[in-house]
Amino acid sequence: MGYSFPEEVLEHVFSFISLHTDRNAVSLVCKSWYEIERWCRRRIFIGNCYAVSPGIVIRRFPEVRSVELKGKPHFADFNLVPDGWGGYFYPWICEMARAYPWLEEIRLKRMVITDESLELISKSFKNFKVLVLSSCEGFSIDGLAAIAANCRNLRELDLRESEVEDLSGHWLSHFPDSCTSLQSLNMSCLLSEVSFSALVRLIARSPNLKTLRLNRAVPLEKLSTLLHRAPQLVELGTGAYSAEIRQDLLSNLTEAFAKCKELEGLSGFWDVVPFYLPAFYSVCSRLTSLNLSYATIQSPDVTKIITQCPNLQRLSVLDYIEDTGLDALSLSCKELRELRVFPSDPFVADANVALTEQGLVSVSEGCSKLQSVLYFCRQMSNSALTTIAKNRPNLTCFRLCILEPRAPDYQTLEPLDHGFGAIVDHCKQLQRLSLSGLLTDRVFEYIGNRAKKLEMLSIAFAGDSDLGLHFVLSGCESLRKLEIRDCPFGDKALLANVSKLETMRSLWMSSCSVSLGACKWLSQKMPRLNVEVIDEQGDLDSRPDSCHVEKLYVYRTVAGPRLDMPSFVRTMNQNPAYRR
Amino acid sequence: MDLNFKATELSLALPGTEDLPDNNTTTTSPNPIIKTTNKRPSPDMTPTETDESRAAPQPKAQVVGWPPVRSYRKNVLHGKKAEAETGSGMFVKVSMDGAPYLRKIDLKVYKSYGELMKSLEGMFACIIGLYSENEGYNGSKHAATYEDKDGDWMLVGDVPWDMFVTSCKRLRIMKGCEARGLNL
Numbered sequence: 001m002g003y004s005f006p007e008e009v010l011e012h013v014f015s016f017i018s019l020h021t022d023r024n025a026v027s028l029v030c031k032s033w034y035e036i037e038r039w040c041r042r043r044i045f046i047g048n049c050y051a052v053s054p055g056i057v058i059r060r061f062p063e064v065r066s067v068e069l070k071g072k073p074h075f076a077d078f079n080l081v082p083d084g085w086g087g088y089f090y091p092w093i094c095e096m097a098r099a100y101p102w103l104e105e106i107r108l109k110r111m112v113i114t115d116e117s118l119e120l121i122s123k124s125f126k127n128f129k130v131l132v133l134s135s136c137e138g139f140s141i142d143g144l145a146a147i148a149a150n151c152r153n154l155r156e157l158d159l160r161e162s163e164v165e166d167l168s169g170h171w172l173s174h175f176p177d178s179c180t181s182l183q184s185l186n187m188s189c190l191l192s193e194v195s196f197s198a199l200v201r202l203i204a205r206s207p208n209l210k211t212l213r214l215n216r217a218v219p220l221e222k223l224s225t226l227l228h229r230a231p232q233l234v235e236l237g238t239g240a241y242s243a244e245i246r247q248d249l250l251s252n253l254t255e256a257f258a259k260c261k262e263l264e265g266l267s268g269f270w271d272v273v274p275f276y277l278p279a280f281y282s283v284c285s286r287l288t289s290l291n292l293s294y295a296t297i298q299s300p301d302v303t304k305i306i307t308q309c310p311n312l313q314r315l316s317v318l319d320y321i322e323d324t325g326l327d328a329l330s331l332s333c334k335e336l337r338e339l340r341v342f343p344s345d346p347f348v349a350d351a352n353v354a355l356t357e358q359g360l361v362s363v364s365e366g367c368s369k370l371q372s373v374l375y376f377c378r379q380m381s382n383s384a385l386t387t388i389a390k391n392r393p394n395l396t397c398f399r400l401c402i403l404e405p406r407a408p409d410y411q412t413l414e415p416l417d418h419g420f421g422a423i424v425d426h427c428k429q430l431q432r433l434s435l436s437g438l439l440t441d442r443v444f445e446y447i448g449n450r451a452k453k454l455e456m457l458s459i460a461f462a463g464d465s466d467l468g469l470h471f472v473l474s475g476c477e478s479l480r481k482l483e484i485r486d487c488p489f490g491d492k493a494l495l496a497n498v499s500k501l502e503t504m505r506s507l508w509m510s511s512c513s514v515s516l517g518a519c520k521w522l523s524q525k526m527p528r529l530n531v532e533v534i535d536e537q538g539d540l541d542s543r544p545d546s547c548h549v550e551k552l553y554v555y556r557t558v559a560g561p562r563l564d565m566p567s568f569v570r571t572m573n574q575n576p577a578y579r580r
Numbered sequence: 581m582d583l584n585f586k587a588t589e590l591s592l593a594l595p596g597t598e599d600l601p602d603n604n605t606t607t608t609s610p611n612p613i614i615k616t617t618n619k620r621p622s623p624d625m626t627p628t629e630t631d632e633s634r635a636a637p638q639p640k641a642q643v644v645g646w647p648p649v650r651s652y653r654k655n656v657l658h659g660k661k662a663e664a665e666t667g668s669g670m671f672v673k674v675s676m677d678g679a680p681y682l683r684k685i686d687l688k689v690y691k692s693y694g695e696l697m698k699s700l701e702g703m704f705a706c707i708i709g710l711y712s713e714n715e716g717y718n719g720s721k722h723a724a725t726y727e728d729k730d731g732d733w734m735l736v737g738d739v740p741w742d743m744f745v746t747s748c749k750r751l752r753i754m755k756g757c758e759a760r761g762l763n764l
């Protein structure tokens with residue numbers, strides 16, 4: 001071909017393209033673009049670690065600096081995926097240690113990572129900078145000690161919501177005195193104490209530290225010491241926010257907070273003693289992000305805080321905020337983008353707090369920039385949902401959890417089909433939706449017809465028949481992830497939409513009515529899907545094809561059936577030809 | 581703050597059997613009343629499944645993974661509530677003979693005596709070890725004791741872990757020689 005751009009020019013142009021979806025599109029233009037692109041791709045994102053193998057990734061992208069991997073399906077967060085299911089990082093680190101000596105960043109979500117893997121990371125990559133372990137498990141403090149000791153240029157260590165085996169917390173002292181590169185440290189998930197003196201020394205020699213999230217075990221009495229050493233912090237997660245009532249302690253803390261002129265985000269707040277809340281009032285006007293979802297403080301205290309935060313964009317809070325607090329939020333926080341309200345007492349039928357659908361309606365009225373909602377409540381109505389939808393057509397994420405399964409519109413006793421229908425009708429950019437309450441197949445018809453940008457849908461205790469599932473699979477063009485539990489969906493819809501499944505990342509169905517036979521048939525029809533049946537009762541071989549499977553996880557893959565399954569997980573139609 | 585003790589009682593009773601707000605008319609009500617049943621079959625739907633899957637009222641006893649709240653979130657709040665409710669067993673003071681100040685730990689975060697001991701050892705830089713019937717505290721210099729609900733000082737390790745957690749009011753790490761004087 002005569003007149004193509006020189007490679008260097010194309011490479012330079014590509015360097016401005018960072019979104020992996022865009023990069024993927026670029027690589028499809030033609031063979032030479034594919035080649036150039038694969039050599040200069042520095043960041044890869046793999047939404048399902050079993051969709052591809054390490055070998056395939058490394059062969060295609062030889063010069064990667066940053067890897068992001070996700071393992072278990074989302075419902076693992078709610079204990080629906082049995083222990084031992086999979087999501088192991090080890091095979092990845094083994095190959096990457098050899099192939100990517102210049103790797104700088106690893107971000108994992110819902111994966112199992114061992115101390116051995118952590119040690120391998122710490123010793124294999126001379127320029128390693130960023131480790132983010134989100135909702136991971138399988139490692140202990142020892143692994144962290146290895147990271148601390150060996151990663152000379154560590155910039156970010158974020159353990160958000162991981163489960164760490166906390167034998168005894170002496171790992172911070174493994175950071176050598178020469179390590180001054182730390183910018184972000186999130187150890188909020190650690191249960192036991194860390195050495196406070198080591199922590200202070202580490203912070204004192206990290207002038208670029210912007211994010212510090214402490215764990216609950218760091219007592220409030222010590223917080224001001226830390227703040228004095230790091231007044232440049234942008235994000236702070238406190239430890240336990242309680243101490244005996246002492247005026248001098250309050251003054252010290254207030255003074256320490258006042259020195260933090262860059263602070264924009266606060267979190268932590270376990271065990272709050274309200275006496276100490278005013279200590280951080282001076283930073284409220286600057287706050288863009290506030291996580292009070294562990295703070296068991298009552299509505300007046302919450303309200304007092306948020307009415308001082310006019311720049312708040314993200315708020316997480318317990319339902320103690322009540323409707324009155326949400327009213328105040330809607331009046332004070334006009335910049336609000338994201339709201340999450342968690343239940344303080346999720347297992348009790350009767351409301352322990354005065355939080356209803358009204359609170360959410362208020363916020364939808366007052367906060368014009370609101371895009372993302374996660375809301376737990378005990379009652380909802382079609383009219384409230386419709387109002388919310390009309391108020392906020394710019395919603396991109398709407399997750400509603402009415403605590404009681406199959407709860408109807410509490411005013412009319414009808415299903416909530418129309419309400420959710422209004423949501424998908426008005427909110428044309430909706431990407432993520434979680435349903436709850438009493439719902440018939442009709443709501444799925446609305447969703448299939450209207451939710452054209454919907455990428456992730458979560459369904460529980462809803463629908464009447466396969467028609468519901470069929471509406472979704474045949475209608476939602478952008479659907480990538482579908483997770484379903486306890487719905488009367490069976491074989492028909494699944495088998496009528498097999499090719500749809502290859503356009504999605506994954507489908508999860510548990511406690512539905514899908515038969516073993518259908519799983520086998522699906523697997524045979526679609527060789528590039530892994531059809532995993534998870535069944536802890538054992539003895540799948542002797543069951544009739546008509547029996548219902550407990551849990552089904554279907555995902556597209558180019559790596560064939562995985563080889564690391566426990567006994568209670570079976571891939572249908574395991575074809576040895578696909579082993580790599 | 582109204583602690584609403586009744587509300588925290590776990591029971592297998594079907595919902596709506598205590599107070600009866602209007603909104604409790606789902607399939608989970610004790611008498612599946614047809615007139616308030618959830619589904620209104622719409623005429624254009626072909627019922628492919630019978631109502632079997634929905635007819636049986638679901639017991640209120642916790643459904644796995646519902647509501648979708650992550651376990652670390654549940655623990656934070658329930659631990660707090662239990663502490664407020666019973667006034668004992670959760671956050672307890674720990675003293676060690678000869679140490680200048682006390683510590684406080686949350687018993688709820690440990691699942692076994694082993695975990696507790698490890699943590700105490702780390703905190704006080706001492707070796708306690710687990711108590712065993714034959715060897716006592718295995719020759720170590722310290723023994724862990726606790727004050728129970730009745731005000732008695734007991735050796736840590738005698739009773740099942742769960743019982744210990746609810747009855748322990750405070751912990752004291754004694755010098756080994758003194759501990760041997762305790763009823764062995």
